[in-house]
Amino acid sequence: MQDAPPSPDAPVADAAGDNWVDRYAPAFARPYLRLSRADRPIGTWLLLLPCWWGLALAILYDQSPRWFDLWILIGTGIGAFLMRGAGCTWNDITDRDIDAQVARTRSRPIPSGQVTVEAAIAWMVIQALLAALILFTFNRAAIGLGFLSLLLVAVYPYAKRFTWWPQVFLGLAFNWGALLVWTAHAGVLNSPAILLYGAGIAWTLFYDTIYAHQDTEDDALIGVKSTARLFGDTSPQWLRRFLMATVGLMGLAVVFSAMPNATILALVIALAGPWAMGWHMAWQLRGLDINNPSKMLQLFRANRDTGMIPLFFFAAALLA
Template identity: 65%
Template sequence: MIPSDEMPEAGTVADAPRGNWVDSIAPSWSRPYLRLSRADRPIGTWLLFLPCLWGIALAANLDGFRAWDIWLALSCGMGAFLMRGAGCTWNDITDRDIDAQVARTKSRPLPAGQVTVRQAVVWMVVQTVIAAGILFTYNATAILLGIAALIPVAIYPFAKRFTWWPQAFLGVAFNWGALLGFAAHAGTITPAALVLYLAGVVWTLFYDTIYAHQDKEDDALIGVKSTARLFGQNTLKWLAWFLVITVSLLSLSVILTLVEQDRPLALLLGLAGVWAFGLHLHWQLRQLNPDDPEVCLRLFRSNRDTGLILALFLAAAVRL
């Protein structure tokens, strides 16, 4: 819950960083739309973008980086921004009545009356069309994967209505970039890429359970399900298991990619990146207080650094 003396200024969103660029320098007419896209909270774009980088770097460990990979990285970043924006807009359209009942979300543009549903739908379509233009520069396998990604994106907002595991549905959608990035470089999907994707799904269970603890009181009042409510006082134990499973799957993905290439230094560096990733998750566990929303939000945001650690190590391993 957000205390009344800490409610956001008129027009801003409660959980957006204060002084963000949308609130401070974006044209006033554009702000409601940028807030629909969560442009004032870039962490979601990072969490969608990082699995793309993992996929590109893992695939490059098979045959090296190419000039094309510069475009892949840049375009995946643009695509992550656009598709995260479209997905968040869709989420806000479907959740507008629920958001109006939750302290953290009732200041979002739709429940706050800053935009109409019709305007939000048009904005969602615009973002999706631009993202499609980027996607169609890729190979056929990546294009098909990109189109298929729309299915979990469409389903996710409804998951909290029928399952205690909506975070798993978010993981399925948010880590699709691991498959797409790998396929955009390699033109195919290998078992290692699938394992990388599954690792990302479990990682999402870790960080989004932390995030969901911010809303658990309001969620209980209105009947919205989440892993935060499901795990309750056992959250730390569940997160520890998610950590172990994520690190194990990432290690397996690196081994499957590099063990037969006679590149021992690359293998060691890739595994070092996985363990550095795991240490960062362990640090989050030690810092976590599930009953402190500010701590939950800070640790959730720190997962940008967690994902970057792995991406940098995998990219460095390509050169060895």
């Protein structure tokens, strides 16, 4: 006899015990919200924060804030939740056989039998269509960038099968919002946005290598590639390089954003953002223990605060 599928009340293994989905969501909705990682909001923050960086630096660049920027701020917040959910659903559809073999992921809704593949596809389409409604309120250039991002989202789940650097593909996808939101504000894509995009990719390599160290043993058994497996005991040295690349590229993005029109005071305040972000990343390195999965998950989750730090300085620079 086959075991009965887990009930809708069975939580995902790596979700926080007091998350709102397990506590408050209706029973019928919980498997779908877990499929979207709504019980683990860190991913939404990591997708959203580069969007807000891009908006802040775009305004610093042209010194032309407008009321529509408020909608960009709110719309990207909703859109990040929806597109992160759609992307995670797609990831779980493609990885369902792999997830069933990894201790941390076998409790996810598809491998645990709580949601069928067909239902997951329908849920993914619903989330993507709702996100598209937000995207269509932006200018044509931003809409075009939004559709281009779907290629990266589609490819990412397969990257771990053919490259030791799947975190690069995650970085390309997760930081695309910096380009899109800059364009939504400015109507064109300027060079500081590309530098900011590079900084976000380096940051993703930093935090997702930390995250991947939770699964290195299982990944080795089933042949899944990652930077954590590639770097092994040399991970701290690589993470320092990613830290320096993040701070350096973001610093250049700030300089080129401020140079045309911002004041010297605004430039100094904005530059304090990547500097302070770097110190927070250095704090993570001091607590690094690649053989302690719970510690690695704790450090990974700390990156919401890491990404918020420069945003506060960018916002202050806009008021200078």
